[in-house]
Each structure stands twice: as C-alpha cells, then as structure tokens.
Amino acid sequence: MTTNMNPSDLPARILIVEDDPGMRTLLQRTLQGDGFRVRSVGSGDEMWDALSTAPVDLLILDVMLPGASGIDLCRAIRGGQGTSHPDELPLSQTPIIMVSARGEERDRVHGLDIGADDYVAKPFGQRELLARVRAVLRRGVTPQSPDRTRRETIRFAGWTLDLRRRELTDPSGAAVDISGAEHDLLASFLDNPQRVIARDRLLELSRTRLGDVSDRSIDVLVSRLRRKLGNDADSLIRTVRGLGYIFVAEVERV
Structure with a gap:
C-alpha cells in the first residue's frame, strides 16, 4: 500500500555553498543528521546550476568563495x-x-545589511548551527504552510502588503521586492500602528530571523x-530617540 505524503510534511530543503571540502562535508552531515534534505556545492556557478534544477527552503552561503563571493x-x-520555481516562494x-571565519561586528552588520537573515561566525558548534537553521526556517513560508492560504491584504499610505503572497506593492502599483x-x-509594524515599539519588543514581535539579537541588528x-x-520611509517609520520606532500611517485591512 502506497501512502502519499503531503509536501508540507517533508523536511526542509537546504543548499550549502562552501568551497572547503571538509567544512562542506561537516555541514552536510550535521544537517542531514537532523533530518534535513541537503545538497552542497562549491561555488557560485554551481549554486545557480543547483537552484535551476530544484528549489530550496534555505541557503547557507560561505562568504569567501572562488569567483563570486557569498556577499x-x-x-x-x-x-x-x-x-523561481512554479508555486514556490x-x-x-x-x-x-x-557563514564566515570573520566574526567581527562590522562583518556581521554588512552581511545583514545586504539581505542575509542570519550570520554565523566560524568556528561554531553543531547545536548552535542547527538552532539557527531551525529559527530561520520557522519564519520561512512554503506554498503549503497556513500563511499561504490566508487571503489578507493590508493597505497603508497607498501601499499594499499581501500577507498571503508576501508581496509589497507601492502606490504606483509596482511590486517592491522584500x-x-x-x-x-x-507586518509587525502594521499590527501595531501609531504605537512606540522598543527595539527588543520589536524583535520579539517580528520573531526576526536575525540570530545575533541586538539593537544594532534591528537598526540594520x-x-x-x-x-x-523609498521616499515614503520617513513619513511611515519614525525613530523615537531612546525608545525605539513608531509606524505612523493609518492601516486598513482588507
């Protein structure tokens, strides 16, 4: 008798991009040992090839790579x-x-500033890595997850955030990639409009994937x-000196 497994019940798919064979093997074994579906490659070119053949739920990028760097x-x-693959995030x-051997604050901030969700400095413990991976994946959204089935739209100052599709549209109707x-x-700001939110509370509300929790992380x-x-930023999110931030626009849920 054959049982059809719902794709949402399958382990997350992780692609490791690491040029050091020993580290690549260690990362792959650690993640596979925790039940994840893992592939690994050694360069940016190989990463693009791998992504073209199958989607992933998480990327682990080494900073120092031959050719194009992780940055x-x-x-x-x-x-x-x-x-992107059809019906995928x-x-x-x-x-x-x-992942990088350079763990100074300026390096972590730079990685986060260009769009990384977390930054892990080498050497790291296997349990720490797994905890960070699980924390990032908890905030990820797959087509089968409950958040994808929600039909909720939030409008503010001409902007629109589609929670189901995780899409942001500016007042002209153009999509803005986030x-x-x-x-x-x-979404956390929109859930708490016209309220001053402290940095630590904002981290808690958003359950942000920044593993290195600090005021500097949330500021980035x-x-x-x-x-x-863009130009609307200052009229939407204001800094409250010594306290945190406030989202000042009116919010409408559709």
Whole structure:
C-alpha cells in the first residue's frame, strides 16, 4: 500500500555553498543528521546550476568563495536574479544564512545589511548551527504552510502588503521586492500602528530571523526596510530617540 505524503510534511530543503571540502562535508552531515534534505556545492556557478534544477527552503552561503563571493551571491539573490520555481516562494525571498571565519561586528552588520537573515561566525558548534537553521526556517513560508492560504491584504499610505503572497506593492502599483525578514518586520509594524515599539519588543514581535539579537541588528533591518519604502520611509517609520520606532500611517485591512 502506497501512502502519499503531503509536501508540507517533508523536511526542509537546504543548499550549502562552501568551497572547503571538509567544512562542506561537516555541514552536510550535521544537517542531514537532523533530518534535513541537503545538497552542497562549491561555488557560485554551481549554486545557480543547483537552484535551476530544484528549489530550496534555505541557503547557507560561505562568504569567501572562488569567483563570486557569498556577499555577491546574496546581493544578487536579493536583487531578484535567478528564476523561481512554479508555486514556490520567490528565490529573492529565500532565507539565507551566511557563514564566515570573520566574526567581527562590522562583518556581521554588512552581511545583514545586504539581505542575509542570519550570520554565523566560524568556528561554531553543531547545536548552535542547527538552532539557527531551525529559527530561520520557522519564519520561512512554503506554498503549503497556513500563511499561504490566508487571503489578507493590508493597505497603508497607498501601499499594499499581501500577507498571503508576501508581496509589497507601492502606490504606483509596482511590486517592491522584500526579504522574508523585512516582510516580518513590516507586518509587525502594521499590527501595531501609531504605537512606540522598543527595539527588543520589536524583535520579539517580528520573531526576526536575525540570530545575533541586538539593537544594532534591528537598526540594520529597519534601515533595509526604509530603503525599500523609498521616499515614503520617513513619513511611515519614525525613530523615537531612546525608545525605539513608531509606524505612523493609518492601516486598513482588507
């Protein structure tokens, strides 16, 4: 007797991009040992080839790669390069964890600033890596997850956020590409309009995928979101010195 498994019940699909064979093997064994479906490649070119053959739920990018660096690849993905598979989360919104031997704050901030969802410094423990992977995936959205079936739209100052599709549209009707972490942050603001939200509370509300929780982390994420909102940013999200942030526009749910 054959049992058809719902795709939502299958383990998450992870693609590792790491040029060091030993580290690549370690990462793959660690993740497979926790039940994930894992593929691994050694360069950016191989990553694009792998993504063209099958979708993934999470990318783990080493920063120092031959040819295009992990920073370059992350920036390209967030910029909308690469094609998405039918009925899958857009590649530009795929969660990304960056891995690097450089763990200084400025390196972590730079990785987060270009759109990574988390940044892990080498050396790291296997349990730490798994915890970060699970935390990122908890905020990911697949076509089969409950969030995809919601038909809820939020409008503010001419903008529209479609929670079901995780799509942001500007007042002219043009789509604005946002990462998963940026979407979660914006949704948290929209759930709490005209209220001052402290940085730590904002992190808690959005359940953001930034593993290195700090005021600096949330400031980077807010800065990223403001850039996506363009000229409207200052009239939508205001900084309350010493306290946090406030979303000032009126919000309408459809």
